[in-house]
Amino acid sequence: MVGVCLDRSPDVVAALLATWRAGAAYLPLDPDHPAERLAFVLDDSAARLVLTSAALAHRLPGTARLAHVDTPATAPLNVAAPASAPVSGPVPLSGRSAPDDAAYVIYTSGSTGTPKGVVVSHRNLAARVAWMREAYGLRPDDRVVQFASLSFDTHAEEIYPTLASGxxxxLLPDGGVSLPDHLGGVTVLDLPTAYWHALVDEIDEIGWPPSLRLVILGGEQVHEAAVTRWRERFGDRVRLVNTYGPTETTIIATTAELDGSPGRPPIGTPIGDTSVLILDGGEAVPPGAPGELCVGGAGVAVGYLDRPDLTAERFTVLGGERIYRTGDRARWRADGRLEFLGRLDDQVKVRGFRIEPGEIEARLLTCPGVGQAAVAVHRETLVGYVVGEDAPTGEELAARLAATLPAHMVPALWVSLPGLPLTANGKLDRAALPAPELGPLTRTAPRGDAEELVAEIFGEVLGIEGVGAFDDFFALGGHSLLATRAVARIRAAVEVDVPIRTLFARSTVAGLAAAVEELLVAELAGLSDEEAEHLVETGNR
Incomplete structure (x- = not known):
């Protein structure tokens, strides 16, 4: 196992391919994840080496063996294992990978509070790449955006079919949030459904390239209204494909062409050598009846790394075929396509991220003063609920969680309760958890036109009244998808190109307002006298 902890650059792709050439599997490590989580993943996976850069080395534990990809090697690399996992002699990285060897391991949220690593083989991945290359019609003249973080398996859908097709x-230098600034000449987009929904909300403000021919969606349920609006704009010119598949089934397992047919958009039919069963108590249910969606065939992963009990529980054999029990509810529709109906357990999807509330709740219960804890989703925002007279404030709890959990697993809103609602059987009743109050906030009022404009747009996008001059977009519950929407509205209001990265660098109302004013001044300074007079005469703000 070789960890890869790098920012987005060609070095990332080279590192992944080099790892395979050495006969190893790669372990994606997100540089933005907390140091404690990176340390856990490295220890749990027993990775022997981490490919990183000098700028990111401080994020990794001192016990890890590091190789800096931005430092030229002066001799062949023989890697000794860290002190925590001693071996006899050096460990040379050499050899070639075989079809049943692991290609990569990706860690996902765990319901028991511990993340788990999913092992995917070269055979699994090769089957997917071959299908995608043909089904998506990839050609040498295509330009495919690499949107996903390396820590999500969608990166494999973007990178390998593209390379295999020539x-x-x-690459997006500032990550997925900068996509609207880098669409020129793009032919294929592979996007989280939630992000696509945000783009559709601002469909007339996005500079869609004439070259765009294919958009692939995945991660959660597609909204019928969004498909309708998309097709009103693009018709059949841009192919729209919905995909479904947990990490354990190697990226995707089913697809559906979204042609605008009325009704809830389906997740389609099995791809390639994949099979799908809808089961109830181990028995297949008739068409139209709901049940657990189970996946078999070429994409079913090897299992969970060093978790034989969990692997045996979720990966089973039925009728001589190895299948993965997804925990998702679905049904076969009359048209022969699958319809997603939700989860059988508490797992949730927030903006395309797969989250086990139990992992967050387990962390909360370690905080002093917290007697009970629950996590739920309200309006696409993660909400934390705590019980305890001496419980810390929401801000303090968020800070504690941020030290151990990725940002998408830290609740943005908090509610203090005298007790958690329970069902008649004494279990947590998540449906009865109250919605967080999003009423007026007591803040310093915006000062001047620019701050008033930014505060108004923040309030509209976040659904909050009374946003103040020093309120932070992300502290109020904002995230990258909403940032795209907010910046699009600011661009439309002032008719100036405001880069999305500006909101991340200056995320308060006052900070962003000042940045907008600076951009306005710079643009005005470049106008001729005639252009300036025209603006004054027409009253164009």
Whole structure:
């Protein structure tokens, strides 16, 4: 196992391929994840080496063996294992991978509070790449955006079919949030459904390239209204494909062409050598009846790394075929396509991220003063509920969680309760958890036109009244998808190109307002006298 902890650059792709060439599997490590989580993943996976850069080395534990990809090697690399996992002699990284060897391991949220690593083989991945290359019609003249973080398996859907087709891979220097600024010439987009929904909300403000021919969605349920609006704009010119598949089934397992047919958009039919069963108590249910969606065939992963009990529980054999029990509810529709109906357990999806509330709740219960804890989703925002007279404030709890959990697993809103609602059987009744109050806030009022404009747009996007001059967009519950929407509205209001990265660098109302004013001044300074007079005469703000 070789960890890869790098920012988005060509070095990332080289590192992944080099790891395979050495006969190893790679372990994606997100540089933005807390140091404690990175340390856990490295220890749990027993990774022997981490490929990183000098700028990111401080994020990794001192016990890890590091190789800096931005430092030229002066001799062949023989890697000794860290002190925590001693071996006899050096460990040379050499050899070639075989079809049943692990290609990569990706860690996902765990319901018991511990993340688990999903092992995917080269055979699993090769089957997917071959299908995607043909089904998506990838060609050498395609330009495919690499949107997903390396820590999500969608990166494999973007990188490997593109390379195998001789196409061009477009890297986003500032991550997915900068996509609207880098659409020129793009032909294929592979997006989280929630992000696509945000783009559709601002469909007339996005500079869609004429070259765009295919958009692939995945991660959660597609909204019928969004498909309708998309097709009103693009018709059949841009192919729209909905995909479904947990990490354990190697990226995707089913697809559906979204042609605008009325009704809830389906997740389609099995791809390639994949099979799907809808089961209830181990028995197949008739068409139309709901049940657990189970996946078999070429994409079913090897299992969970060093978790034989959990692997045996979720990966089973039925009728001589190895299948993965997804925990998702679905049904076969009359048209022969699958419809997603939700979860059988408490797992949730927030903006395309797969989250086990139990992992967050387990962390909360370690906080002094917290007697009980629950986590739920309200309006696409993660909400934390705590019980305890001496419980810390929401801000303090968020800070504690941020030290151990990725940002998407830290609740943005908090509610203090005298007790958690329970069902008649004494279990947590998540449906009865109250919605967080999003009423007026007591803040310093915006000062001047620019701050008033930014505060108004923040309030509209976040659903909050009374946003103040020093309120932070992300502290109020904002995230990258909403940031895209907020910046699009600011651009439309002032008719100035405001880069999305500006909101991340200056996320308060006052900070962003000042940045907008600076951009306005710079643009005005470049106008001729005639252009300036025209603006004054027309009253264009």
């Amino acid at each position: 196409a061009r891979l477009e």
